[in-house]
Each structure stands twice: as C-alpha cells, then as structure tokens.
Amino acid sequence: MRASRGLTTPPRWAVLERELFAVQDKAWRIFSDRYTEDDGRLVFRDRLGEGLDGRDGVDDFYEAFFNWPTLYLLGGSDDVLAAARGHWRGVTAQLAEMGMLVDGFERGYDWFHQGEGMLLFYGLCLAEPGDGELRELAARFADLYLPGGPNYDPEHRIIRAPHNGAAGPRWGFSDHDVYFPWSLALRPYGLPLDWIDEAAPFDELAADPRRARAYGRVMWDRMGRGDTIVNLAATSLVTNAYLLGGEARHADWVVEYVNAWRQRLDGRDVVPDNAGMHGVVGEHLDGRWYGGHYGWSWPHGLPPVGTAAIVGASNAMLLTGDPSYLELARNPLDVVLRQAVRRRPAEVPTIIKRWRPHLRGLEHEPTLMAPMRRDDSGWFDHTIMPTQLPVALWQFSRAAADRERIDRLREESSWDWTAVHTQRTKEESGHEEPWYEYLAGRNPGFPERMLRSAIDTCAQRVESIADDPVDPAVGPDALGIHDWQDRNPVVTEALLQLTTGSPQVLYNGALAQMHLRYFDADRRRPGLPADVAALVSSIDAGHTVVELANLGEAPRSLVVQAGTYAEHVIHTVRVDDEPPRPVEGPYVTVRLPGSTHVRLTLTMTLRGGRPTYAAPPWEGTR
Missing domain, CATH: 2.60.40.1180 (Golgi alpha-mannosidase II)
Incomplete structure (x- = not known):
C-alpha cells in the first residue's frame, strides 16, 4: 500500500503523539540516572527478606521498569530497550544477592505479585524474540510448572501451593515461626477464615502473639497449601515460552491446567477460588468454594479472581482458538453483577483513588456498585467494578455479550464516561471508559485530550523525581520501594489505545493483546x-x-x-x-x-x- 494524500496541516493528534514519544525518551533517562547504578540495579542499601513475611518485594523491583519494553515496541528509541534489558539484568543480580531468587526466578510467592513482576520479562521476550538467552530462560522458567517440575501435580492438576516458584511449593506464608505475618497495611481488608475458633478482630490478634500464632497456624493449614485461582497467572509464563519456541508441551500444559479450573466451575454458579492437595474444591476449607489465598474472601476478591480468570481463559483461547474458554472469564464478572445495587459513593468507605476524580461532586448520586467479596455472611464490599476487567475481556473476544456488559455499566454509572482525568495508577491504566466511548463514536475529542493528559502525567513524574527527598546515594528503605513505581515516567496506556486499539495490559500477569x-x-x-x-x-x-x-x-x-x-x-x-x-x-x-x-x-x-x-x-x- 502507498499513501498519496499530502499533509498540509498535520492532524493535532499526530503531533501530540510524536510529542509524547519525544518527552518520554527524555524522561526515562532522568529516572534511570536518578535511581539506578551503573550496572542497572536500583539504588537500594536496605535488604529484603528480613521481615515477618520475608517473601515480598521482588515484584516491586521489576515493576519500576515494567512498561519500558512496551514503549520500545510502540516506537520508542533503541536506547529504551537496551536500558530495560540492562535494568532487568541488574535487578536480577541484585535480588539474587538478597536471596530472593533461585537461578534467576522468584524463590516462591503468590502469583498476584509474581504476575506483576513478570511483565518486564514478558515485554523483553516480545521485543527480542530471537534472543537466545531470553528463549532459554523462558523455557527453563516454564518447566518449573510443567509435569516433572517442582510446582505441579499432574495427577490432581494442581499447582501445589499458593506460594510457589523456583524452590517449588513454599508452604504457608512465611519462613518464620510466626504465622501471622501481615503488616497493618492489610488491616482494612479484615482477616480470612472468620468462621474458625481462633478468629478474632485484626487488632486483637496483632496485640497477642500467642493468639496470632494459633490463628496463623490454622491459616497455614487451610490456606497455605493446595491450589488457588490466582495461580492461573502462571499460564502466561508458559504461554510466553510457547510463543518463543513453539513447543507443544507448553501449549498442552496451559490447556490442561485451565481445563482443571473450568471443570471446577462446571455445575457451579461461581468459579471457586481454591482446590486442596487432592484437587478437591473446599478440601481444606470445610467444603467452601471461597476462602482461598487471594480469592473471593480475602483480601481483594474480584480484582485478583477476575484477572486470573481472564488471563487463564485468554491464554487457552489464544493457543487453541476455542472461544468456549472465555466462559471461565465471564463467570466472575456476571456473578458479581447479579448482586450489584445502586449506592451513593459517600456511603461507601472503600472507594479507591482510581474513582475519586470521576465521582467528584457526585458523592450523593447513586451509581452501580458490585460486591467484590464473598464469605459466610454472603456477598459484601460493594464498590465500583474495575472497568479494566470487562473492557479487556471485550477487546479480546469482541463478542456482543461482552460489549453489552460494558454498556450496562455505562448506563447505570452516575459519572461522565467521556471525561479524561490526568491520573496515574501503578498499573498505568484508568482511562478505559473514555477510550471505549471513543470507539463507540461518542467521544470524538478523546485522542487529543488523552495524549495531552499522558504528556502532563509524564511531566508530573519528572517533577516528582526532581523533588524526591530520598538520598540518591542510599535509596529508599524496604518500606519505600513502591516509590519507584509511583515515579516511573513511562506512560504507555494512551499509545496502546490510540496506536494499537488495545487497553493497557492487565497488570497481575497478562500478556499483551494488541489489535x-x-x-x-x-x-x-x-x-x-x-x-x-x-x-x-x-x-x-x-x-x-x-x-x-x-x-x-x-x-x-x-x-x-x-x-x-x-x-x-x-x-x-x-x-x-x-x-x-x-x-x-x-x-x-x-x-x-x-x-x-x-x-x-x-x-x-x-x-x-x-x-x-x-x-x-x-x-x-x-
């Protein structure tokens, strides 16, 4: 094909798009100069792995650069890919020195977090598919989950533990003898297993080490072994290996493992979040289909469950072409929407900052809210459904039913879906609604507004780097490692939406799905x-x-x-x-x-x- 129409006045969207590429090419260098060493590692003089949990933090180091390969894939400079590769290598060496990795892979943690940390590696593989080192690592990482690897039980078709990785199942939630390892940051979510005899309010357990140990021991027994639905994010690891090497054994495992979860749904109204050591739903939870780690009850509910279901189902459909896999992805969304009600935001204490700009001035206007969680008392924790889930599913399937689900959310929302707010979540998403309205022909000014917003966000991040009070020679302590994510100036959501017709990748472990x-x-x-x-x-x-x-x-x-x-x-x-x-x-x-x-x-x-x-x-x- 050959273009023949001359440009007298360049379209404003095109000028802004090239400006966004240009400002980011400067911004990532500022970030790299401020926060990294010559060998690519992050400036960090503290240590990980020494708290009560002792397992958290690997993902936060990789997340600082998670979308840098994406910028290259969209048209960013050669240098940004080289920098992303260098930082991945440097951070990998850094984490290995802290004992957090084994042979380059996470020692063992949940896939809600591992999925976040793997996005940088997936992006590098997509950007450099011919690289021998990446291909070898991708196959070796995938083998950790195939039959014969340490994590998978082929007889019962389970990943053996919620915490898993290069060291195999990492039973329980901590390597210490204190089995109540969570910080007060989890206090707003309450505690799981509120039906057991050892249960008590969060503050009471935190103040009584003896009771905390007794409660944590029960959590270890009931939630620290067996399969959990967020392990479906591991299918991206194995799908990535297949896309690089084309080996049937990788595709076969993805299909086998996703089918195991499909069969756990079969005959139920709701996809369960757990399976015991023998592959039986509720095996360690007295028959409950809810209560697994990062499942329906605790801590977040729908966001991790829905993401895992979409990731597993879309990977299986990508490899087989069979659209029936997407029923697994639809189930969590439809289940909570059947329980949705209209509530005033002012009455809901769990509205997250993602929605505050949209709801400003509308705090007393009822809007549709769905329950995020389920326990013995029923469905609870009503809030606004994370729109990235139904939008990602529709963009993948393009099915009428998936579009109708989004249309219902739009029709019953109190706020303006065409508005573009300059906001930044760590997932680097949050603008699904105005993009959807643009594709529907109801938001013609979206491209220019979205690009200006992205340029402004990049500038804000550069300003925050300049104002960062942390000593650049020392870096943050272990509690401040999320600051890197908050200051990452690379913004790819606008470019993905406008140049590829795609939403931002689902953050907890999805592969890119560009149109x-x-x-x-x-x-x-x-x-x-x-x-x-x-x-x-x-x-x-x-x-x-x-x-x-x-x-x-x-x-x-x-x-x-x-x-x-x-x-x-x-x-x-x-x-x-x-x-x-x-x-x-x-x-x-x-x-x-x-x-x-x-x-x-x-x-x-x-x-x-x-x-x-x-x-x-x-x-x-x-």
Whole structure:
C-alpha cells in the first residue's frame, strides 16, 4: 500500500503523539540516572527478606521498569530497550544477592505479585524474540510448572501451593515461626477464615502473639497449601515460552491446567477460588468454594479472581482458538453483577483513588456498585467494578455479550464516561471508559485530550523525581520501594489505545493483546518509524480503521501486523476510498512518502492463524 494524500496541516493528534514519544525518551533517562547504578540495579542499601513475611518485594523491583519494553515496541528509541534489558539484568543480580531468587526466578510467592513482576520479562521476550538467552530462560522458567517440575501435580492438576516458584511449593506464608505475618497495611481488608475458633478482630490478634500464632497456624493449614485461582497467572509464563519456541508441551500444559479450573466451575454458579492437595474444591476449607489465598474472601476478591480468570481463559483461547474458554472469564464478572445495587459513593468507605476524580461532586448520586467479596455472611464490599476487567475481556473476544456488559455499566454509572482525568495508577491504566466511548463514536475529542493528559502525567513524574527527598546515594528503605513505581515516567496506556486499539495490559500477569502492531520496515525493528503517527478509531473485526501520518520529509515504510502475535488474518484492505484489495495474511506493508497521510480499512478474522513472537518476513516489505 502507498499513501498519496499530502499533509498540509498535520492532524493535532499526530503531533501530540510524536510529542509524547519525544518527552518520554527524555524522561526515562532522568529516572534511570536518578535511581539506578551503573550496572542497572536500583539504588537500594536496605535488604529484603528480613521481615515477618520475608517473601515480598521482588515484584516491586521489576515493576519500576515494567512498561519500558512496551514503549520500545510502540516506537520508542533503541536506547529504551537496551536500558530495560540492562535494568532487568541488574535487578536480577541484585535480588539474587538478597536471596530472593533461585537461578534467576522468584524463590516462591503468590502469583498476584509474581504476575506483576513478570511483565518486564514478558515485554523483553516480545521485543527480542530471537534472543537466545531470553528463549532459554523462558523455557527453563516454564518447566518449573510443567509435569516433572517442582510446582505441579499432574495427577490432581494442581499447582501445589499458593506460594510457589523456583524452590517449588513454599508452604504457608512465611519462613518464620510466626504465622501471622501481615503488616497493618492489610488491616482494612479484615482477616480470612472468620468462621474458625481462633478468629478474632485484626487488632486483637496483632496485640497477642500467642493468639496470632494459633490463628496463623490454622491459616497455614487451610490456606497455605493446595491450589488457588490466582495461580492461573502462571499460564502466561508458559504461554510466553510457547510463543518463543513453539513447543507443544507448553501449549498442552496451559490447556490442561485451565481445563482443571473450568471443570471446577462446571455445575457451579461461581468459579471457586481454591482446590486442596487432592484437587478437591473446599478440601481444606470445610467444603467452601471461597476462602482461598487471594480469592473471593480475602483480601481483594474480584480484582485478583477476575484477572486470573481472564488471563487463564485468554491464554487457552489464544493457543487453541476455542472461544468456549472465555466462559471461565465471564463467570466472575456476571456473578458479581447479579448482586450489584445502586449506592451513593459517600456511603461507601472503600472507594479507591482510581474513582475519586470521576465521582467528584457526585458523592450523593447513586451509581452501580458490585460486591467484590464473598464469605459466610454472603456477598459484601460493594464498590465500583474495575472497568479494566470487562473492557479487556471485550477487546479480546469482541463478542456482543461482552460489549453489552460494558454498556450496562455505562448506563447505570452516575459519572461522565467521556471525561479524561490526568491520573496515574501503578498499573498505568484508568482511562478505559473514555477510550471505549471513543470507539463507540461518542467521544470524538478523546485522542487529543488523552495524549495531552499522558504528556502532563509524564511531566508530573519528572517533577516528582526532581523533588524526591530520598538520598540518591542510599535509596529508599524496604518500606519505600513502591516509590519507584509511583515515579516511573513511562506512560504507555494512551499509545496502546490510540496506536494499537488495545487497553493497557492487565497488570497481575497478562500478556499483551494488541489489535494491531507496527514494524519499521526500513530498520527491521518493532514499532512505528520516526515521524510516523497512528490512530485506530475502530477495532471491529469487519471494519478496523487506522490512520497513518508521516509528519517528516523523509519517506517511511512500515508493516502493519494484525494481532500481537500475527494471530489475526487480514482478508482485505482499503486505502482511503479505493476499492478493497485482497490480503489473506497477517501483514500489510505501507509506504509513506514525506508529509503524507493514509486511512486503512481492514477486514479480518480474529485468531485465524497460529500465534508467534516471530518478526514479519522482511523480504518484499521495502
């Protein structure tokens, strides 16, 4: 394809998009200079692994750079990928010295946190799929969960413990003899197992070591062994190995393990959150389908359960093409929505900061709230449903029922879904609603507002780095390691939405699910070429629309790929108003002379091809 329309006045969205790339290319260097050593590790003179828990913190080190490979994949500089790789190596060595890793992998912790920490590694693998070191590590990490590895019981199809990793099952929640290891930060969530004899209010147990040990011992027995639903995030680790190497054993395990959870749902209204050492739901919880670690009862409920279900189901569907797997993902969302009620935000103490800008001035206006958790008393902890879950599911499936679920949330919300708020969560998400409205044709000014917001967020993070009072030669203590995430100036949500037609990756361990990807055909690397901007305004399989603009004078060539993994099949492409041309493959090559603009309309079949990390065949692309 060749662009022929000249640009007299560059589109404002295109100018802002290239500005966002430019400001981030400066910002990540400021972060790196301030917070890292010459060998890539973070400046940190304290230690991990010495508290009552002794297992937490690995993810926080990797999370400081989690989206840097994504910036490169979208069109960021070569340097940002080299920096991300260097920081990953440096942090890995740093954590190994602290005894937190074994052979480069987490010694053993829950997959709610491990999934967060693995995002940097997944991004590097996607950016450099031909790298031998990454391929070898990906296969070795995956083998920890395959039959014959230390974590998986193939007879009962369980991951043996909620805490697991390179050292195999890490029973219980602490390596110390105090079995009540959590800090007061968990006090707002209460405690699990409120039905056991040893249960008591949080403050009472915290003040009485003897009672705390007795309670913690019961938690160890009932929640510290057996499978838990958040372990479904481990399917991304194994799917990543498959996409790099194409070995059937990796795909086979993902299907086997997801099927085990599907069968635990079969015949139930609600997907359970636990299975005992013999694969039986409720085996250690007196028959309860709720009560597992990071499950329906404690500490968060739907966010980890829903994320794990979507991650496992989408990985299985990606590898098999079978859409029935997505019923596992839909179940948690539909279950809580059946219990949803309209409440005033002022009456709900658990509204998180993600929603405060949306609800400002509407505190007394009823809005739809769903229960996040379930225990013996029933469903409780009503709050606003995390929109990233139904939006991620719909973007993956493109099914009418998944769109209808979002439409119900929109119709029963009290706030303006078109508004763009300059806010930043550690997940680097939070703008799903205005993006969804843009795709629906109800928010035409979204691209410019979203890009300005991202530029402002990046500037705020750079300012916070300059104002950081922590001694740069010493770094934070173990309680301050989240500050790196809060100050990371790389912001990719806007670029993912606008250039690829995709939401931010689900943070607790998902793989990227981009509708479109780009490769610089001249430089043979991922991402948009220099001076080129892209805007996806429709992601319907039968009518995907993307505009491409070359703001520079030099000609550029790029490959448009359907899907993160070339898994979609493009049937036809129409250039501007010309007749459609046949494609029947995952790639379209576009030539953009200087100062030109083109609009492509694609028809495609989702997941009609075999997914792979491999780069496009470069012959004939220039």
